[in-house]
Amino acid sequence: MRVLFLFFDGLGLGEDDREHNPFAAADLPTLTSFTGGRRWLRGLPRIESERATFLPTDACLGVDGRPQSATGQATIMTGINVPRQLGYHYGPKPNPDIAAIIRQESIVKKLAERGLRTGLINVYPSAFIENIERGKRLPSSNQMALRVGGVKLLDGRALLEHRALSVDFTGRLWWRHGANHDAATKVWRTQFGNDELPLMSPFEAGQHLARLAQDYHFTFFDHWLTDYLGHRGTMEQAVELLQIIDEALAGLLDAWDDSEGLIVLTSDHGNFEDLGQRGHTRNPVPTLVIGAARHRFLDGLKDLTGFTPGLLRVFSSRA
Ligand SMILES: [Zn+2]
Numbered sequence: 001m002r003v004l005f006l007f008f009d010g011l012g013l014g015e016d017d018r019e020h021n022p023f024a025a026a027d028l029p030t031l032t033s034f035t036g037g038r039r040w041l042r043g044l045p046r047i048e049s050e051r052a053t054f055l056p057t058d059a060c061l062g063v064d065g066r067p068q069s070a071t072g073q074a075t076i077m078t079g080i081n082v083p084r085q086l087g088y089h090y091g092p093k094p095n096p097d098i099a100a101i102i103r104q105e106s107i108v109k110k111l112a113e114r115g116l117r118t119g120l121i122n123v124y125p126s127a128f129i130e131n132i133e134r135g136k137r138l139p140s141s142n143q144m145a146l147r148v149g150g151v152k153l154l155d156g157r158a159l160l161e162h163r164a165l166s167v168d169f170t171g172r173l174w175w176r177h178g179a180n181h182d183a184a185t186k187v188w189r190t191q192f193g194n195d196e197l198p199l200m201s202p203f204e205a206g207q208h209l210a211r212l213a214q215d216y217h218f219t220f221f222d223h224w225l226t227d228y229l230g231h232r233g234t235m236e237q238a239v240e241l242l243q244i245i246d247e248a249l250a251g252l253l254d255a256w257d258d259s260e261g262l263i264v265l266t267s268d269h270g271n272f273e274d275l276g277q278r279g280h281t282r283n284p285v286p287t288l289v290i291g292a293a294r295h296r297f298l299d300g301l302k303d304l305t306g307f308t309p310g311l312l313r314v315f316s317s318r319a
Helices: 029-033 069-078 082-086 096-105 107-113 126-133 141-147 156-160 182-191 202-215 225-232 235-255 294-298 304-316
Strands: 002-008 052-057 118-120 218-223 261-266 285-290
Touching: 002 202, 002 304, 029 235, 052 294, 069 082, 069 096, 069 107, 069 141, 069 304, 082 096, 096 107, 096 141, 107 118, 107 141, 107 218, 107 304, 118 141, 141 218, 202 218, 202 235, 225 235, 261 294, 261 304, 285 294, 294 304
Parallel strands: 002 218, 002 261, 118 218
Antiparallel strands: 052 285, 261 285
């Protein structure tokens, strides 16, 4: 069994509003192929298709206020209702109480104890990784859950060696200014020079993702651009990104073997689906699970606490 986990930060199911919700405006043939041609919006029910199950998922977890990344990600990565245990949503980075739960209960740590190999296959600027390793910068809850399971963050070298993927799929992010990456781009250019940057089409990136997932039992892709654009992007940028994600998924599905494993796509909270306001939302998040073993994985899943038990179930079975 193999699981490829596609985490998209801040991706919710919102209103049918073409002015503010990229899901209502973008051309998304792959995503909507899993929902009978219907757009990914609030109010969609659970939908079964030939290869996949689509399931709106609660990210509020019975706690007032707007869901945040540190508590949402920690819940996904531990199976514990972290905001309810704390009494509040918190983020973006984990505080000491959240960090203590992650260190104890990380799914990645549990998989490592069972001899299963996890990889985080999107790259980060090397200065970013050094700062985390020196304790000068806090990792996210996802990164922390991976690190306590022995997983290393990869830098641009892994991209050059085709062992990883750029978080924007195509690699074009590294050329751009903005997107919080001025410093990262500078570091990249000093280290490698522009000419060496591997660029891919979104479809090729998706196929590459399927190949990368062959090296691990549990492969994690930690996409943060959706939340970033939800906070400060334009509708044009958001629609463009969503269409890239859609094409990358098409490439991934083209190369993916449904009998061998699962693709799990989900998010920690809403944000990107409502550019009319700049904060997180209380909308449900989309969960999409592709693969033959998906019903065993999904059994009883209704909110963010369901992912860790689902992973433990599919990895403990022989199939
Ligand atoms: Zn955010």
